[in-house]
Structures are given as structure tokens and as C-alpha cells.
Amino acid sequence: MTGRGFLAMAWRNLWRNRRRSLATVASIACGLAAVAVFAGYKLAIYTGLANIAIHSDLAGHLTINKAGWRTEGKLHPARYLFDEAEIAQVRVTVTAVAPGARVVERMNVMGLVSNGHNSTIFVANGVGPADMRLLRGPFQGIPGVLREHSPHGVIMSSGLADILGLKVGDSASILVNTIHGQANMADIDIDAAVDTGNLATNDKWMTMPLELAQEQLDAMGKAEGLTVLLPAAVNAPAFEGRASEEAMYTTPAPDDETTNALRDTLSAALARTGLHTEMITWQEQSPFYRQVKSMFDMMFGLLLGVVLAIVILSVANAMGMAVVERTREIGTLRAIGMRRAGVVRLFVTEAALLVVVGLLVGVALTFLVRAGVNALDVRYIPPSLSRDVQLYVGFDLLPTIAAALALAVLATLAATVPARRAAHAPIVSSLGHV
Amino acid sequence: MHLLVLGHVKRTFMLGETRICALRGVDLEVMPGEFLAIWGPSGSGKSTLMNVLGLIDAADEGKVLFDGEDMASISDDELSDRRNHKIGFIFQSFNLIPVLSAHENIMLPLQLRNLPKKETVERADEWLRKVGLEKLRDFRPDQLSGGQRQRVAIARALAGRPKLVIADEPTANLDSVTSHEVIDLLERLNEETGVTCIFTTHDPRLLDRVPRQLRLCDGVITHERYDAAMASS
Structure with a gap:
């Protein structure tokens, strides 16, 4: 079966349980947007502090x-x-x-x-x-x-x-x-x-x-x-x-x-x-710049870890549910000659599609949130400063790409666990699943 | 040469704490082109025997030779390939893939074989015509009646030009008229293509139309009837 055939079948399978697929896409999108917006905010903070040190404090x-x-x-x-x-x-x-x-x-x-x-x-x-x-x-x-x-x-x-x-x-x-x-x-x-x-x-x-x-x-x-x-x-x-x-x-x-x-x-x-x-x-x-950078880098790492965990669990859960619901169908596919690797590939393709759609929506959501926050001109007084500053969200391409890649790879890998379980189940018991 | 040879095949299962002997030593030889029915009471081991014959389950003991090859000595991937190339399955509940149209369901085993797209499409079209569903080409299974679904399943089983068709109670979910139509179709295709057909049934009216019948009881073949006249006709 060609990659295109797998892709077409996987895409249709995603729409069988629309609500679950949309919820998974939403969790991936929100996860990426959270990471990307925070990365953008972090970048803006670093850039702002750098420019303050260089040009305002005259360093x-x-x-x-x-x-x-x-x-x-x-x-x-x-x-x-x-x-x-x-x-x-x-x-x-x-x-x-x-x-x-x-x-x-x-x-x-x-x-x-x-x-x-x-x-x-x-x-x-x-x-x-x-x-x-x-x-x-x-x-x-x-x-x-x-x-x-x-x-x-x-x-x-x-x-x-x-x-x-x-x-x-x-x-x-x-x-x-x-x-x-x-x-x-x-x-x-x-x-x-x-x-x-x-x-x-x-x-x-x-x-x-x-x-x-x-x-x-x-x-x-x-x-x-x-x-x-x-x-x-x-x-x-x-x-x-x-x-x-x-x-x-x-x-x-x-x-x-x-x-x-x-x-x-x-x-x-x-x-x-x-x-x-x-x-x-x-x-x-500028020790303040270094301290803030170190603190925000650590916070970013923690946020990324939490988001990755949530997204991986979400995708693994969605694929696990799909495997259970389609056990009989998996048995049929195996009976008519699909190899175990083919079953794994089918479910991994479905997870990859969910991730790709989720990431695309996540990028759009990132730009939407970014534009909204920047337009609202939210202001706050940061620690150790005596005047308010704008809450500005930039766009940090590299951490966003890194987060998207990590999400894509780990979430797709997470789908292989239920997919392998499905592929290795005895065909007869899969066909007899109610 | 025999298409299938089963030598003293045994198969047991654990049901909770209880050990169930589904097959207690089945010996069977099937020649190419045979049209064969297996019948017997519930729990007699019909489905288990069909699973072993269809290479989706393995015997615990005994020998299974399919097309001259010992099935115990080949890998899972090779078993998948043998099923894909040489066996067609017709299930009691049709087991069509819900997200695929009738045409795509028929194409699926051919696609798994990586046949060229043109040939895959043409063969699926040809089989849709043979089972009389060319007008329902793009219908999904949930848009088809039970009889239509079973016709698609038959087309899917035969489109790959298999040597053996395994049909486990193919008429159990169909009314009597449709059941006869399905058996008619299988009979016709057996005659036209020479494919070996083995099916199980509870319906004595269908058995009367089959030249070779095997009765299974408590995991052994207790009775075999062969009507040479019917077979030659």
C-alpha cells in the first residue's frame, strides 16, 4: 500500500470520532501556542532588557x-x-x-x-x-x-x-x-x-x-x-x-x-x-539581564516539559481509544494481509496527521494571541523596576520550531505504543472483539 | 497436489481457568477448486477450524500444509503475505472498512499487494460488476444493505484471485433469500474461477447445494458426505 493510500485512509479515520480528534488537535494547538507565546514573551524580555542596558543605562x-x-x-x-x-x-x-x-x-x-x-x-x-x-x-x-x-x-x-x-x-x-x-x-x-x-x-x-x-x-x-x-x-x-x-x-x-x-x-x-x-x-x-534570562530559560524548560507531557498523553489517549474502538477492524486488516508494520504505520500516520493539523492551528493561534496581547497594550511593573512596561509578545522562531519538532516526534512516538499493541494482538481475538 | 492438508490438528484455549479443546485432532485434505461446507452445532470448533484453515490462527499440534508449504515454518509477515495473495475472507459480519467506499474496500487487498493503481482500479471495477454493484461503487458500507455489504465482501475476497476463500457463516446475518443469492454467487464464482471455497453454515437448506460436507462435533470431524455427481456437475 502506498504512502498516499495510508494517508488517505488515516485522514478519513480521524473524522470518525470528530469530537475526540478536535479535542486532540486543540490540545496540541494550545500546547504549541503556550510554548510559542512564552518563547516570544521571553525573547521580548531579553531584547528589551538588552536594549535598556545598552541604550538606556548607557552600557x-x-x-x-x-x-x-x-x-x-x-x-x-x-x-x-x-x-x-x-x-x-x-x-x-x-x-x-x-x-x-x-x-x-x-x-x-x-x-x-x-x-x-x-x-x-x-x-x-x-x-x-x-x-x-x-x-x-x-x-x-x-x-x-x-x-x-x-x-x-x-x-x-x-x-x-x-x-x-x-x-x-x-x-x-x-x-x-x-x-x-x-x-x-x-x-x-x-x-x-x-x-x-x-x-x-x-x-x-x-x-x-x-x-x-x-x-x-x-x-x-x-x-x-x-x-x-x-x-x-x-x-x-x-x-x-x-x-x-x-x-x-x-x-x-x-x-x-x-x-x-x-x-x-x-x-x-x-x-x-x-x-x-x-x-x-x-x-x-548587566547582572539583572543574566539573572532574568536564567530564570526565564528555566521557566521555559518547565513549561515545555509540562506541555510535552500533556500533549503526549492526549495523543496517546486518543490513539489508545481509537485502537480499542477499531480492534475488530484491525483484525480484518490483518486477516486480509496487512502486516503488523502496516497497522502500526496506519495509526502512526493518523497521529502524525493530528499533530500536523494541531501544529498548524497552534501557529495560527500563536499569531492571534500575540497580535491580541500586543494590541491590548497590557502594562505591568516587573520586579525591581519602578515604572510599568508593556507586556509585549515577540516571535522566537528557533524555540518554536524546536518545540514543534519535539511535539511532533514525541506525540507520534506516543502513538506507536497503542499501535504496536494492536498490531501484535492475535488476529482471532481482534476479530472477535465486541 | 492438495491445496490444504491438515494432519491431526489440535487447538486448545483457556477460558478463564477452564481449558477448552476446540480441535481434538482434525485430519483434512482439500483439493483445488472444491466447494466445501463445514457444519455442526455451536461450540463444535467450526470457527476455530476455519481460522486455522485461513492462516489467522495456528495449531497447537499437528501439521498444516497450505499450497505445499508448512505453515509452522514461516514468519508472521510471510503469513500475512500468504493470506493476502492466496486467501480471501468472507466474514459473518461483513467486516468492511467503514471509511472506505465499496470500490475502495475491494481495492484494499490489492493495494496491500502494491499492484499498480490502474490494475487495482480495473480489477475492483470488474468485481463490482460481477457482484452486480457497479452503481453503488462510491457508497460506504453504512449506505449499503446487508446483502450488498456481503457482495462487496465477496468481491473483496475474490478480487485478489486467491486460491482459497474462507467464509465463516457468511449468511448468518442475512435473510433466506439473500442467503441463497450469496451462496449462488459463491457457487458461480467457484465454477467460473476455480477458486476453492470453504464455508460454514447452520442452514440445512444451503448444505443440500454443496457437494462435499463435513460435520464437526466436539472438535473432530464426525461425518463426511461427498456427492460426486453434484461435484462433477
């Missing part, structure tokens, strides 16, 4: 410091700052390794900020206004960008502004230790107050012009770190409004392989010029 794709800065930098800051010649050398090397990539000078400052009556600690990120816009990449809609021609203008985290009772347009004072250990004071103007989105930083974070940070540290022309931004982000067109938020979830960030390769190549290239550095990728700089 860029790679941060270069002098070798030893991480362990000795706080004790002897002067030794571990890049001077102008070294910065130029890094720019040349980065351009050679990754043409089109950009290098941004960074200088972090910490100290006390006062409203004239009360003081509290702050941590500030010093970056040039133009460089800050560059690091934002395509997400220019992220609130809070340093203004040009405002040398003392800072962006203060909303929590810090609240603590000090400051609002946009107010002035305050900062007290900082220079790299030589002397106290240095300056006035600042609150140009913007923004929620960093992170409970851990929203009560102490500021962003200030690079020159102000250098001046406060008495380190003009120097940089504590150099942030590298890859060309794809530099050249990407900017998103506006709602599209900007959605783009956060859909614009892919360079993966571990890309950033690790860049780190290793660049590190070696700089070492050849005599400049010894230490570098961390945006993934290494």
Missing part, C-alpha cells in the same frame, strides 16, 4: 578600562585613567577592528549632593551630551538627555530629586573628592528628573556632562572608561513614540558570541599596541 556594547582598574581603580584612580593619547589609540584600534564603531569617553563620579539644607549621596555618570545621544542609538525617545550648552546641567533621578525636594530648574551643590583626594564642590542645575526604572538606582543616580565630571575629579581630558557602540546601533534610524517602546522589544542586540569575539579581538589588538586593558561586555555589565 554600550563593550566597556574598556585600563587593566587593573576594577581592583585598584578606587585606591589609585589617577593610575587607571586613560589620557588623551591612550584614548586616541583606543579609537584607532576600535575603528580598525570594527569599522564604523564609535568610542564614548566616560567618567563616573560619586559624592554628596545638597539642596542647601540636606545632603545625600549620589552616583553620577559623566558623558558628553552628543555622546549620550549616540549611546541612545535608535531609542531617542528615552526620557532624559543632557542638553548642549548647559555645562552644569544634570539629569537627576526622580527619587533623588524627591529626597532633596528638588524639581526641574532648581539648583543644587555637589561635593566630590578629586582623584588626588581633595574636596571639590560645584553647583549643578537640574535640567531633567527621570525615573531610572530601577529601584536600586532611582534614589541616587545622576547623569552629568563629561567635562563637569572631569572638572570635579580634576582629571581634564581623561576618561575612566571607554564605551564602544557597534555600527548597527550607530546607524539605526531612530524610532518615535509608541514605536520606540515596541522597538525596544524587537530590535535585536548583539549576542554573547558577537560581544565576546569583539572583546577578545579588541583586547588582543590593544595589547599589541602596548595598551593593556580589561573589558566587559554589556551582558557581563
